[in-house]
Amino acid sequence: MRKSKTSLIFQAAIDVFSEKGFDKATMDDIAARANVAKGTIYYHFKSKEELFLFLVEEGMELLREGVESKLIDDMTPREKIELILREQIAFFGQYRDFCVILLRESWGAEDRQLEFRKMLRSYMSVIEKIVQEGIADGSFHDVTAENASSALFGMGAIASLHILLGKGEYNEEGLFADLKQLALGGLLK
Amino acid sequence: MRKSKTSLIFQAAIDVFSEKGFDKATMDDIAARANVAKGTIYYHFKSKEELFLFLVEEGMELLREGVESKLIDDMTPREKIELILREQIAFFGQYRDFCVILLRESWGAEDRQLEFRKMLRSYMSVIEKIVQEGIADGSFHDVTAENASSALFGMGAIASLHILLGKGEYNEEGLFADLKQLALGGLLK
Amino acid sequence: MRKSKTSLIFQAAIDVFSEKGFDKATMDDIAARANVAKGTIYYHFKSKEELFLFLVEEGMELLREGVESKLIDDMTPREKIELILREQIAFFGQYRDFCVILLRESWGAEDRQLEFRKMLRSYMSVIEKIVQEGIADGSFHDVTAENASSALFGMGAIASLHILLGKGEYNEEGLFADLKQLALGGLLK
Amino acid sequence: MRKSKTSLIFQAAIDVFSEKGFDKATMDDIAARANVAKGTIYYHFKSKEELFLFLVEEGMELLREGVESKLIDDMTPREKIELILREQIAFFGQYRDFCVILLRESWGAEDRQLEFRKMLRSYMSVIEKIVQEGIADGSFHDVTAENASSALFGMGAIASLHILLGKGEYNEEGLFADLKQLALGGLLK
DNA sequence: GATGAATGAGTGTTCATTCAT
DNA sequence: GATGAATGAACACTCATTCAT
Numbered sequence: 001m002r003k004s005k006t007s008l009i010f011q012a013a014i015d016v017f018s019e020k021g022f023d024k025a026t027m028d029d030i031a032a033r034a035n036v037a038k039g040t041i042y043y044h045f046k047s048k049e050e051l052f053l054f055l056v057e058e059g060m061e062l063l064r065e066g067v068e069s070k071l072i073d074d075m076t077p078r079e080k081i082e083l084i085l086r087e088q089i090a091f092f093g094q095y096r097d098f099c100v101i102l103l104r105e106s107w108g109a110e111d112r113q114l115e116f117r118k119m120l121r122s123y124m125s126v127i128e129k130i131v132q133e134g135i136a137d138g139s140f141h142d143v144t145a146e147n148a149s150s151a152l153f154g155m156g157a158i159a160s161l162h163i164l165l166g167k168g169e170y171n172e173e174g175l176f177a178d179l180k181q182l183a184l185g186g187l188l189k
Numbered sequence: 190m191r192k193s194k195t196s197l198i199f200q201a202a203i204d205v206f207s208e209k210g211f212d213k214a215t216m217d218d219i220a221a222r223a224n225v226a227k228g229t230i231y232y233h234f235k236s237k238e239e240l241f242l243f244l245v246e247e248g249m250e251l252l253r254e255g256v257e258s259k260l261i262d263d264m265t266p267r268e269k270i271e272l273i274l275r276e277q278i279a280f281f282g283q284y285r286d287f288c289v290i291l292l293r294e295s296w297g298a299e300d301r302q303l304e305f306r307k308m309l310r311s312y313m314s315v316i317e318k319i320v321q322e323g324i325a326d327g328s329f330h331d332v333t334a335e336n337a338s339s340a341l342f343g344m345g346a347i348a349s350l351h352i353l354l355g356k357g358e359y360n361e362e363g364l365f366a367d368l369k370q371l372a373l374g375g376l377l378k
Numbered sequence: 379m380r381k382s383k384t385s386l387i388f389q390a391a392i393d394v395f396s397e398k399g400f401d402k403a404t405m406d407d408i409a410a411r412a413n414v415a416k417g418t419i420y421y422h423f424k425s426k427e428e429l430f431l432f433l434v435e436e437g438m439e440l441l442r443e444g445v446e447s448k449l450i451d452d453m454t455p456r457e458k459i460e461l462i463l464r465e466q467i468a469f470f471g472q473y474r475d476f477c478v479i480l481l482r483e484s485w486g487a488e489d490r491q492l493e494f495r496k497m498l499r500s501y502m503s504v505i506e507k508i509v510q511e512g513i514a515d516g517s518f519h520d521v522t523a524e525n526a527s528s529a530l531f532g533m534g535a536i537a538s539l540h541i542l543l544g545k546g547e548y549n550e551e552g553l554f555a556d557l558k559q560l561a562l563g564g565l566l567k
Numbered sequence: 568m569r570k571s572k573t574s575l576i577f578q579a580a581i582d583v584f585s586e587k588g589f590d591k592a593t594m595d596d597i598a599a600r601a602n603v604a605k606g607t608i609y610y611h612f613k614s615k616e617e618l619f620l621f622l623v624e625e626g627m628e629l630l631r632e633g634v635e636s637k638l639i640d641d642m643t644p645r646e647k648i649e650l651i652l653r654e655q656i657a658f659f660g661q662y663r664d665f666c667v668i669l670l671r672e673s674w675g676a677e678d679r680q681l682e683f684r685k686m687l688r689s690y691m692s693v694i695e696k697i698v699q700e701g702i703a704d705g706s707f708h709d710v711t712a713e714n715a716s717s718a719l720f721g722m723g724a725i726a727s728l729h730i731l732l733g734k735g736e737y738n739e740e741g742l743f744a745d746l747k748q749l750a751l752g753g754l755l756k
Numbered sequence: 757g758a759t760g761a762a763t764g765a766g767t768g769t770t771c772a773t774t775c776a777t
Numbered sequence: 778g779a780t781g782a783a784t785g786a787a788c789a790c791t792c793a794t795t796c797a798t
Contacts, residue, residue, distance in 0.1 A: 397675070397676060398675070398677075399590070399675055401588070401589075401590030401591065402590060402677075478674045478675070481670065481674050482671060482672075482674045482675065483671075484670075485667045485670045485671050485728060485732065486587075486588055486667065486671060487586070495732060495733075499729075499733075502729075519748055519752065521744075521745045521748050521749065522741060522742075522745050524729075525726050525730075525741070525742055525745040525746070526745060526749065528725050528726040528729040528730075529722040529723070529725065529726040529745070529746060529749055530722070530749075531725060532721040532722050532723075532724060532725020532726055532729075533718040533719070533721050533722035533725075534718070534721075535721060535725065536717050536718065536720060536721020536722075536724065536725065537714055537717045537718040537721055539674060540691075540713075540717040540721075541714075541717075543674065543684065552711060552714070553711075553714055555710075556710045556711050556714040556715060556718070557714070557718060559708055559710050560710065560715065560718055560719075560749070560750070561749070563708065563752050
């Protein structure tokens with residue numbers, strides 16, 4: 001019995017939520033996918049909402065940690081932005097389902113959605129700081145850092161998903177090259 | 190000539206769908222908002238799905254027409270991209286609710302969502318052609334046009350929504366300046 | 379179509395609630411008994427709780443109105459108490475199911491139960507006033523009117539139910555004679 | 568010798584059942600209150616039903632034993648009735664929660680409820696015999712003893728609970744005086 | 757054209773009970 | 778003896794859709 005029930009449920013939930021979205025996904029779906037009785041989910045998670053929130057928190061943590069752990073202080077802002085683009089592309093490729101969830105469920109006025117946007121903002125603020133660094137040291141054009149950070153995130157996210165949800169191959173190198181050209185060409189003086 | 194029932198329902202549906210999203214919105218909500226009996230909606234639209242699809246089609250039409258009608262053949266690619274950025278920022282500001290719907294409901298495997306992505310692609314292909322023009326005439330860097338177009342759309346969409354759903358003022362000019370810098374700085378040689 | 383759906387549901391609810399109690403009764407039970415779809419109940423009543431409350435309110439109203447409408451001002455307190463005993467015995471006989479509900483569901487700390495006790499108190503206060511009259515005019519012993527009224531109600535209620543839920547015949551005249559003896563023998567000087 | 572698990576569970580069950588009633592009380596509640604794992608309850612009691620039944624049996628036993636142990640053969644029927652009234656008032660004051668359970672759960676057609684009514688009847692039969700004695704020796708009016716016994720029980724029970732569940736102080740002496748007046752005034756010639 | 761009462765399949769959640777350890 | 782993770786049947790409530798008027 002390798003897998004704990006909790007992680008079985010976790011995996012099943014990612015699958016189902018990304019496939020159907022929060023509202024259309026049912027606890028029965030998730031239970032069936034996890035090969036677990038419905039009550040078992042409720043033994044481990046208080047509610048559908050909580051399960052979902054937990055999922056997204058873990059995912060965002062993974063993304064931010066993945067990026068932050070690789071950022072080294074003495075990189076130039078340019079190098080840092082490159083790193084983030086590359087990491088984000090890889091992350092979207094690897095956790096496509098999670099990313100679909102994020103893009104589907106972040107826009108709205110429910111508590112859950114506000115919570116998600118807060119997490120997104122927290123991730124974007126990592127980018128924002130780098131943009132500010134670059135502006136401060138004169139290597140970047142003088143743009144509003146907040147706009148730049150959401151634009152950078154959005155450009156990568158939508159471009160990635162656009163490919164991943166189409167039929168095309170997810171050519172990470174090609175996408176990286178294009179985004180690097182767009183993002184850095186626009187930022188660097 | 191008062192408001193036809195159909196347009197009453199249409200307006201109410203926009204309000205309710207953007208407020209609650211497709212799944213959480215109920216036909217009762219819409220009927221109440223439109224001051225119309227629930228059966229009346231079914232007299233005019235076959236189903237909730239159809240009503241919604243109709244709505245989004247109209248909205249996408251509005252966006253694409255708005256942009257295409259202003260594009261003039263003898264503009265340079267650079268001017269065209271600027272125009273699109275500006276138009277898109279204005280559109281998102283004006284139809285915030287519709288844009289939320291679009292971002293919420295475009296990612297998934299249901300028919301409706303496939304349909305939405307098809308519409309999105311159709312809009313993006315307008316951008317794509319301009320990018321190709323720019324590459325062809327040597328004014329743009331040589332990037333994959335498809336990636337560039339989805340990145341351009343995504344950068345604008347996410348940045349706009351990020352502001353519109355936060356508390357900040359939607360400073361269209363500032364956002365435009367930033368996006369122009371990012372996008373054109375990166376595209377233009 | 380003689381019976382309105384509402385009254386069908388009402389009747390079915392009385393049956394089912396008195397048979398099973400509030401918690402064990404299910405909306406499916408009630409729907410089935412009323413030959414109505416479950417949704418129909420919710421079309422007419424907001425919730426199980428509300429349906430139940432409505433039921434009890436109607437019943438208590440019936441009991442109090444039945445009694446109050448027959449009380450005439452120039453009766454002596456003794457005659458009034460007799461009348462109440464007789465009416466209550468008749469009411470319990472006629473609406474046995476309702477009375478079971480009342481006795482089952484009035485004791486506890488939930489809102490619904492507090493509400494029920496308030497209704498009971500309101501009924502008992504009718505008795506209380508008569509006892510006070512009797513004491514004032516010297517025809518009754520000097521007892522605490524509140525205790526007397528709840529005791530009078532309780533003696534009748536438990537005695538009635540005791541018979542009704544046993545197998546015995548509900549001999550209203552006999553029961554009336556006994557209660558009259560007990561109650562008036564104890565009250566009258 | 569610490570508390571045995573069984574008695575821990577017993578105590579917890581009394582608390583929880585009286586607070587929430589049979590249906591709303593959960594085995595988790597009881598386990599938590601008893602500081603015991605849920606499975607442990609099932610080790611000691613076959614089911615929720617059985618645990619509850621056991622509880623009520625103990626309680627009724629306590630009431631009947633309390634009364635019977637104090638009844639002395641050469642008391643007059645009048646003295647015996649007085650004693651019972653006094654004892655019952657004290658018991659209700661001391662075991663309010665149990666009495667709520669009794670009144671809540673005794674009216675219905677489930678096995679458990681039939682069982683409870685049987686216990687109640689067994690208790691009432693103690694009263695009944697005394698009434699018959701009193702009638703036989705000519706000191707009581709000639710009433711149906713069964714009616715009188717349930718009326719006597721009911722008068723005390725409802726009056727007690729009415730006070731105990733309201734806000735008022737439970738003035739045992741005052742209540743006793745009133746019930747004695749009512750009951751004996753009505754019974755005694 | 758328009759209505760709204762009626763429907764019933766479907767959903768999140770609860771909880772008594774079991775059983776492997 | 779004791780545990781608590783796991784179960785799954787059951788339940789209150791929702792809502793898109795239908796249809797008789």
